Amino acid sequence: MEKPAVRAVLEALQPLLGDRLVATQAVREHHGRDTSYHAPALPDAVAFPRTEAEVQEIVRACAAHDVPIVPFGAGSSVEGHTIPTRGGLSVSTREMSAIVEVRPEDQLAVVQPGVTRKQLNTELRATGMMFSVDPGADASLGGIASTRGSGTMSYRYGTMRDNVLGLRAVTADGEVVKTGSRARKSATGYDLTHLFVGAEGTLGVITELTVRLHPVAEAITSASCTFGSVEDAVNSVIELVQYGIPAARVEFLDEVAIAAVNAYSKLDLPVAPTLLFEFHGTEDWAAEQARIAEAICADHGGAGFAWSADADERGRLWAARHDLYFATKAIEPGKELYTGDICVPISRLAESIMAARADIDRSYLTGQVVGHVGDGNYHASYLIRPGNQEDLAEANRLADLMVGRALEMGGTASGEHGLGLGKLKFMRREHGDAAVLAMQAIKRALDPKGLMNPGKLGMAG
Amino acid sequence: MEKPAVRAVLEALQPLLGDRLVATQAVREHHGRDTSYHAPALPDAVAFPRTEAEVQEIVRACAAHDVPIVPFGAGSSVEGHTIPTRGGLSVSTREMSAIVEVRPEDQLAVVQPGVTRKQLNTELRATGMMFSVDPGADASLGGIASTRGSGTMSYRYGTMRDNVLGLRAVTADGEVVKTGSRARKSATGYDLTHLFVGAEGTLGVITELTVRLHPVAEAITSASCTFGSVEDAVNSVIELVQYGIPAARVEFLDEVAIAAVNAYSKLDLPVAPTLLFEFHGTEDWAAEQARIAEAICADHGGAGFAWSADADERGRLWAARHDLYFATKAIEPGKELYTGDICVPISRLAESIMAARADIDRSYLTGQVVGHVGDGNYHASYLIRPGNQEDLAEANRLADLMVGRALEMGGTASGEHGLGLGKLKFMRREHGDAAVLAMQAIKRALDPKGLMNPGKLGMAG
Numbered sequence: 001m002e003k004p005a006v007r008a009v010l011e012a013l014q015p016l017l018g019d020r021l022v023a024t025q026a027v028r029e030h031h032g033r034d035t036s037y038h039a040p041a042l043p044d045a046v047a048f049p050r051t052e053a054e055v056q057e058i059v060r061a062c063a064a065h066d067v068p069i070v071p072f073g074a075g076s077s078v079e080g081h082t083i084p085t086r087g088g089l090s091v092s093t094r095e096m097s098a099i100v101e102v103r104p105e106d107q108l109a110v111v112q113p114g115v116t117r118k119q120l121n122t123e124l125r126a127t128g129m130m131f132s133v134d135p136g137a138d139a140s141l142g143g144i145a146s147t148r149g150s151g152t153m154s155y156r157y158g159t160m161r162d163n164v165l166g167l168r169a170v171t172a173d174g175e176v177v178k179t180g181s182r183a184r185k186s187a188t189g190y191d192l193t194h195l196f197v198g199a200e201g202t203l204g205v206i207t208e209l210t211v212r213l214h215p216v217a218e219a220i221t222s223a224s225c226t227f228g229s230v231e232d233a234v235n236s237v238i239e240l241v242q243y244g245i246p247a248a249r250v251e252f253l254d255e256v257a258i259a260a261v262n263a264y265s266k267l268d269l270p271v272a273p274t275l276l277f278e279f280h281g282t283e284d285w286a287a288e289q290a291r292i293a294e295a296i297c298a299d300h301g302g303a304g305f306a307w308s309a310d311a312d313e314r315g316r317l318w319a320a321r322h323d324l325y326f327a328t329k330a331i332e333p334g335k336e337l338y339t340g341d342i343c344v345p346i347s348r349l350a351e352s353i354m355a356a357r358a359d360i361d362r363s364y365l366t367g368q369v370v371g372h373v374g375d376g377n378y379h380a381s382y383l384i385r386p387g388n389q390e391d392l393a394e395a396n397r398l399a400d401l402m403v404g405r406a407l408e409m410g411g412t413a414s415g416e417h418g419l420g421l422g423k424l425k426f427m428r429r430e431h432g433d434a435a436v437l438a439m440q441a442i443k444r445a446l447d448p449k450g451l452m453n454p455g456k457l458g459m460a461g
Numbered sequence: 462m463e464k465p466a467v468r469a470v471l472e473a474l475q476p477l478l479g480d481r482l483v484a485t486q487a488v489r490e491h492h493g494r495d496t497s498y499h500a501p502a503l504p505d506a507v508a509f510p511r512t513e514a515e516v517q518e519i520v521r522a523c524a525a526h527d528v529p530i531v532p533f534g535a536g537s538s539v540e541g542h543t544i545p546t547r548g549g550l551s552v553s554t555r556e557m558s559a560i561v562e563v564r565p566e567d568q569l570a571v572v573q574p575g576v577t578r579k580q581l582n583t584e585l586r587a588t589g590m591m592f593s594v595d596p597g598a599d600a601s602l603g604g605i606a607s608t609r610g611s612g613t614m615s616y617r618y619g620t621m622r623d624n625v626l627g628l629r630a631v632t633a634d635g636e637v638v639k640t641g642s643r644a645r646k647s648a649t650g651y652d653l654t655h656l657f658v659g660a661e662g663t664l665g666v667i668t669e670l671t672v673r674l675h676p677v678a679e680a681i682t683s684a685s686c687t688f689g690s691v692e693d694a695v696n697s698v699i700e701l702v703q704y705g706i707p708a709a710r711v712e713f714l715d716e717v718a719i720a721a722v723n724a725y726s727k728l729d730l731p732v733a734p735t736l737l738f739e740f741h742g743t744e745d746w747a748a749e750q751a752r753i754a755e756a757i758c759a760d761h762g763g764a765g766f767a768w769s770a771d772a773d774e775r776g777r778l779w780a781a782r783h784d785l786y787f788a789t790k791a792i793e794p795g796k797e798l799y800t801g802d803i804c805v806p807i808s809r810l811a812e813s814i815m816a817a818r819a820d821i822d823r824s825y826l827t828g829q830v831v832g833h834v835g836d837g838n839y840h841a842s843y844l845i846r847p848g849n850q851e852d853l854a855e856a857n858r859l860a861d862l863m864v865g866r867a868l869e870m871g872g873t874a875s876g877e878h879g880l881g882l883g884k885l886k887f888m889r890r891e892h893g894d895a896a897v898l899a900m901q902a903i904k905r906a907l908d909p910k911g912l913m914n915p916g917k918l919g920m921a922g
Contacts, residue, residue: 103806103808104703105699105703105807105808106806106807106808107702107703107807108806128703147648148646148647148648148652149648150646150648154646159646161646161652162623171895171899175895175898176895177893177895177896177899178892178893178895178896179892179896181804181871181872181873181891182805182806182870182871182872183804183805183806183836183837183838183867183871183872183873183876184804184807184836184837184838185609185611185615185620185622185804185836185838185873185876185877186609186804186873186875186876187608187609187610187611187659187802187873187875187876187877187878187879187880188873188874188875188879188880188884188887188888188891188892189659189880189888189891189892189896189897189900189918190656190659190660190664190900190903190904190918190919191609191622191652191655191656191658191659192892192896192899192900194652194655194656195651195652195655195656195903197652198648198650198651198652199651203651214705215703215704215705217705218705238566241568242565242566242568242589242676243676244675244676244678244679246707281746282749282753284745284746284749285742285745285746285749288743288745288746292743341648343642343644343645343646343647344643344644345564345567345569345643345644346566346567346568346645347564347566347567375644375645375646376644376645377644377645377646406644409643410642410643410644411642411643411644412642412644412646412647412648412649413649414647414648414649415644415646415647415648416646416648417648418648418649419648419649419650423649426649427649427650430642430649430650431639431640431649431650431653432638432639434632434636434637434638434639435638435639435640435650435653436650437636438632438638438653438907439650439651439653441906441907442651442656442903442906442907443651444906445902445903445905445906446899446902446903457650457651458651
């Protein structure tokens with residue numbers, strides 16, 4: 001049974017969108033879930049606009065009938081961001097996947113929001129430039145922006161926050177807000193760009209992004225090193241950071257993760273707490289960074305520091321890291337992965353990771369800890385039986401313990417996954433009442449009816 | 462004659478602040494001007510709080526009587542930010558100059574807003590860390606944050622936007638909003654930190670900042686190189702940027718600026734368009750960067766590329782650059798410097814600078830062009846007779862031409878000085894109606910009575 005308001009919206013938009021306005025059960029179900037454990041909730045229909053003007057018409061029609069609008073990119077959120085808990089219209093950016101302009105000379109690209117990170121990097125191949133933000137999934141840039149995502153290279157190249165120069169968004173009144181410029185910096189006006197980055201779709205639908213590109217390094221060196229303890233591994237990272245070595249990647253994997261990677265990717269890495277490094281630079285400079293890292297790791301008992309500038313060897317190492325999601329699921333086939341995500345001041349990182357590891361060891365769930373440790377950011381993941389409430393409750397308990405400690409350490413409840421549905425409960429604890437009230441005031445100012453991705457950020461109680 | 466509302470505020474605050482609440486003519490005049498050409502306007506009184514709690518009381522008293530509140534740091538704005546055009550209370554952060562905490566292990570410092578950049582760097586001397594944001598003046602960190610300032614090292618280390626991890630601010634309702642965390646990144650909630658950074662004091666009074674620190678480089682190499690034309694110099698910079706060399710400083714000085722520096726600082730640099738570089742790294746890496754830059758400059762006809770790792774020589778070069786303000790004023794003693802500031806996409810930089818230079822050459826005013834050109838940011842400065850309306854009009858005309866071209870090129874009306882009073886007129890042209898309306902909505906949401914630095918950002922028509 002269609003609700004009358006939804007029917008009115010569909011009738012209004014049908015002439016504009018034709019078969020790009022879909023209310024079949026299958027399509028609604030596809031847009032009612034993400035890759036997380038969160039319970040699905042179906043949109044009443046899904047729109048597939050191709051242009052900003054169509055997004056404006058969609059928003060206006062929804063606003064006229066008080067129907068919620070839920071932006072949907074690649075659907076790769078792990079925190080329930082795109083789940084339409086209050087129904088309404090999912091607005092998919094799947095058909096908005098054009099790369100509008102690439103300007104290597106200005107180190108920027110202009111893209112529609114549905115462009116994925118891999119798509120953009122494929123397009124950039126001939127330019128000598130790259131887009132550096134690489135969350136695990138092949139997420140859409142609109143989605144990465146909305147969740148303020150990052151990935152393995154943010155220590156060197158910044159998170160999505162640092163890599164969005166400007167954007168265009170359709171706000172709740174159907175108007176197009178243009179933010180930022182093509183200049184690398186600006187001191188004019190409130191920073192609306194960074195208000196939309198991380199807003200989780202609650203302030204408008206992003207219709208275009210201008211993102212920074214970085215030159216592909218002349219030489220790339222990879223390295224791995226194993227340690228006797230988590231503490232030794234993390235202390236090496238802390239020293240590397242303090243030394244100012246601009247490593248492109250510094251990834252930590254605990255023993256469980258290494259064992260999973262070995263089994264899944266046919267590697268034979270020593271099963272111990274491990275750091276994976278990548279260094280970018282000229283040939284000399286990439287090699288020097290590796291030598292310095294080697295010396296620092298050795299000071300902390302790191303063993304078997306192996307580095308290579310060979311592209312094939314590097315490819316195998318990082319492919320294994322990127323396949324970690326599947327490798328971990330293969331530990332206990334049929335189970336799902338529940339992924340926690342926090343970020344702490346780096347001086348507290350070893351203590352934080354060790355506590356997360358100890359929690360897992362005391363639990364009946366299997367789990368691992370991996371992280372973008374140069375940033376102080378890591379994930380603890382737990383294998384749970386699909387639909388099993390006991391496992392879910394235990395995973396929630398472990399993840400909440402980890403977040404609670406992170407907040408006590410002056411860290412944050414999410415380094416890169418966002419709050420979505422699962423972590424809204426930490427808003428007040430992390431930000432305090434006054435900041436939450438300010439966020440709510442901003443939400444009301446830009447979306448008085450609360451139609452933009454309702455139930456997420458900005459309406460948090 | 463005191464206004465009744467002001468009298469009520471002074472009476473309310475007198476018991477709290479005692480002699481830190483001042484309404485003498487001299488003190489009011491000191492807080493009624495900045496270092497720019499803008500006409501002074503006096504506050505009714507000036508408060509010198511020492512604590513956040515005192516700032517709260519001040520804001521509450523002003524709010525109760527609808528008296529404007531104008532935050533005042535070092536008074537080094539060049540765009541009139543701190544001029545109380547509608548009177549009210551100037552809130553000086555002079556007595557809020559404590560360095561609360563330095564945590565080298567987390568690469569951060571927590572400071573009160575009145576701490577200046579030099580003060581912080583002096584405090585950091587023994588830690589091996591530095592605060593990198595270095596606008597020309599010894600500005601307060603609250604002021605640098607409020608104007609989203611940068612300086613000579615932002616190409617490598619980022620602007621103030623990139624270096625504020627979090628802050629505390631007293632908003633118009635007298636509450637304290639806490640933003641950000643001590644983690645390097647976060648994906649939780651609207652980015653209030655970056656809403657306050659660049660808000661020019663119109664959303665609240667910043668009472669504390671958590672800023673990023675960077676390791677002092679092991680080796681520092683400086684270099685200078687002269688060119689036959691502006692175009693050759695800037696094209697060298699473009700190539701350097703595209704090569705991905707992370708120069709710490711890339712400064713351009715035109716012939717007029719070089720002549721001024723020679724005369725003032727007793728140097729004998731060739732009088733030609735000049736680039737000054739600084740490279741940070743290990744000894745090998747700093748030297749390699751200099752060699753690469755030398756090769757690139759040579760490709761563009763750069764002559765006399767001279768580099769040195771000698772601290773004294775480096776000190777002389779950069780001291781001369783930092784004294785440029787005084788050197789330029791010394792060209793025509795008794796005159797004032799009117800400084801324009803824009804930022805453009807780097808591919809348009811040569812064209813933009815050449816047009817600005819040509820405008821000056823056609824004008825009767827003496828002027829120069831210098832810039833933080835790695836960012837695409839530069840300043841054209843004009844010498845004008847104090848109080849002379851004809852000179853001021855001509856300087857305005859030249860600066861406006863430069864801004865107009867920057868906006869057409871996809872750039873911005875200010876790279877680092879902010880809009881203040883002089884550039885508010887460009888708000889709509891740069892951001893468009895919808896973005897300006899969104900900014901006004903945010904301003905109303907957080908400061909419904911419009912008491913926070915009225916007449917500046919957020920209330921722009």
